[in-house]
Amino acid sequence: MSVILDKAGLARMIVRLSHEIEERNEGTEGVCLLGIKRGGEAVARRVAEAFAARGVFVPYAGISIGMHRDDLVTSYFIPEAEKNEIGFSVEGKRVVLCDDVLHTGRSVCAAIDAIFELGRPACVQLLELIDRGGRELPVRADYVGKNVPMSRSEFLDVGFAELGGDDTVVIRKR
């Protein structure tokens, strides 16, 4: 087991990412954060809190991608899914899709699908806390907290406090 990010490191990273968003979008006009439930939702909330600390309001919400997974039929299961009701419109918005770990890229595709069900945003940008490599689809993040190339036998554990963790990111052997 090795810790790649402790609590303080995580907090600094979130603040940095929020600045990158502001920089790339030349402000926060029309920006909203959508986090993939449930880890990505925590990331979006943290980023929104980082903006709020600077007195900037950026709306955020979690989205469920269960219904959009590409293995529903091949693995034949019924997803745990929630209807996506995010409380604001994505129409014409600059959506920053947030997740904790970028791996195969399949969740991202499912999430883009889910977003399009909600409306037609001006653009979708991708924010990932950790990019562990191992892509199976042509997906690239716009904002990356940290690149951590990992083998398939390793397991990345992102432990957000609100999800019962201790705000650290660790690698475990499977």
Next chain:
Amino acid sequence: MIIKNGNVVLRDGVKKQDIRIEGNVIAEIADHIEGEGIDAAGLTVFPGLIDMHVHFREPGYEYKEDIESGSRAAVKGGFTQVCCMPNTSPVCDNAAVAYFIRHRGEDVGLVKVHPIGAITKGENGEQLADIGGMKKQGVVALSDDGKSVANSKVMRFAMEYASNFGLTCLCHCEDKELVDGGVVNEGYSSTLTGLKGIPRAAEDIMIARDICLAQSLDLPVHICHVSTYSGVQLIRAAKQNGVKVTAETCPHYYAVTDSIIESFDSNTKVNPPIREEIDRLAIVEGLKDGTLDCIVTDHAPHHVNDKNVEYNMAAFGISGIETSFSFAITYLYRTGALTLCEIADKMSGAPARILGLEGGEIAVGKAADLTIANLEESYVVDSEKFVSKGKNTPFNGYELYGVVKYTVVDGKIKYREA
């Protein structure tokens, strides 16, 4: 021709005897007769079996069976005489059809084919059929089989009129109102499958009526295919009271119970329906104590198209003439219920007596009708091997004992096992 070394089923026992046939009669029965003939060592020789209740379907339903295919099936099953029920198309309710059936039988020349005439025109239960004319053409009995004559007055007149011609009415007993569209026995299995049940009373009520008519008119009556324990009781009591009633049952009533319908196999659909264990036991008891005089097959061949449909829509009937003898050996003789002499009487002697037919017994001077079988040999029923056109049996896969080796009709070998 001499039949040598067979175990011969005589009226009073089974004895190893040789039988000499001259022309179409039995000329001599003795311990040892010199000459050439069939070696029946290890085989059992029965009086030629008589099935007094079959459906050969001709004329009209030749796609189900015809007199030729039926005859070939009959001799394979060990039968030397059969009586064909009149529910053909046209119905055998007149001299012409009776003539046709008898002569078709003669032309085929295997089993002796006797027509049975309808009681009423078109089996409609209303107007008497041409009973005298049919008698002239050789009908041996009268029946509206497949239906009851619902009107008691018509039935009464039929019995009275038939007596002028020495004919007995063979009564299919069924109260249509109580049957009410039923297709199986009413009981556990009908409830389980949701298939509409036919109560015993539907059969018993008509048995009772026909017994009452026979008693009040002092005329004979014959009850067809008895299936209920209560029907056996009614007939037993009537016989004790001196009523001239005789009765028959079929292999499917003494051998199996209605649990076989739970497969929804429409080949189990037969009228009257296969009943429960209490009935089966009573039928066996009725055969033992003589309440039930004879065993018939009610051979009811059907085309696969008549059966390969919803159970409710499937035709009633079992193709049984090729397995009837083996059923008797397996379920009555080997179980100890009946002796070979009793089986010979149920399947040959009694039908001959009831209908006044020749044969029925192995005795000098009698018709040389013989059924020669190996009772120790068994086989597995496979309807694809039936020579009857009707492959409709629910008994595929049953292992049965008693294999017919020769069927001799009027002194000629009409069937020899391949």
Next chain:
Amino acid sequence: MLKHKDLLGLYDTSAEEICEILSTAVNMKKLLLQNIKKLPHLQGKTATTLFYENSTRTRVSFELAAKYLGAGTVNISASSSSVQKGETLIDTGKTLDAMKNDIIIIRHPMGGAPRLLAKNVRAHVVNGGDGMYEHPTQALLDFYTMQETFGSFNGLKVAILGDIKHSRVAKSNLFGLTKLGAEVRMYAPQTLIPKGMDAMGAKIAKRREEAIDGADVVMGLRIQLERQQGGQFPSLSEYSEFFGVNRELMRYASPRAIVMHPGPVNRGVELTSSLIDADNSKIEEQVLNGIAVRMAVLFLLTQREGQV
């Protein structure tokens, strides 16, 4: 995963399979409650409802279940008279097979017809009610409703009142509930109780109170007018007075008892109106549960070819 290609009845469905259907239905209902109705599992498949008996309720329930799973649906309504004259059931089935149809949901006035069809077609066959034999999905939705309310079937007391004799619902309930460990009581006029129900595990009550005594579930079954015309009871009002269920009788039931009915209800005949509309009536809930259960059945039957 279900053992057979088809769902023909609960008589030959194991308790494990029933439980699997019910737990799958729990997931289905979660989605339905959120108004999520577009699962992809049957995409590219076709389900045909082949109804030889009129039934809007069951047909629509199956049709929506199939649609919510992504299947295309086709409805065939054939009157019984056309069965008598027209194409045989087997030929109809083979025709649907040839058209590459995947699932047949059949309702038929004759018991055993779905079984005959299933034996002769490649498609999955689901029994939507056959004669007086079985109506498995109705019973499954009843079980679902009971499980949702009580959590378990062990020792559950279920009273079924109504036309037991002609009811495929009563039988499918009996077959399933006895496997699940529930106790089934039945009550009806003697003309509407068939032979042998007791041997199948039902307790045939002598009085209404006896059937309802301590019952957790009180289920009414539809009384069809033709039974009265057939002479099996004198009038609907007499039926209601002596064989129906009212508030008074419900006092004998368990305090937590629920009221169920497969519908459509004759108000004031099998159950009084006040019972149908009471808080403990699950009759409307049964309808939603019906979709969830039928989705679960279609989902599980097609699981084998769905999975890679």
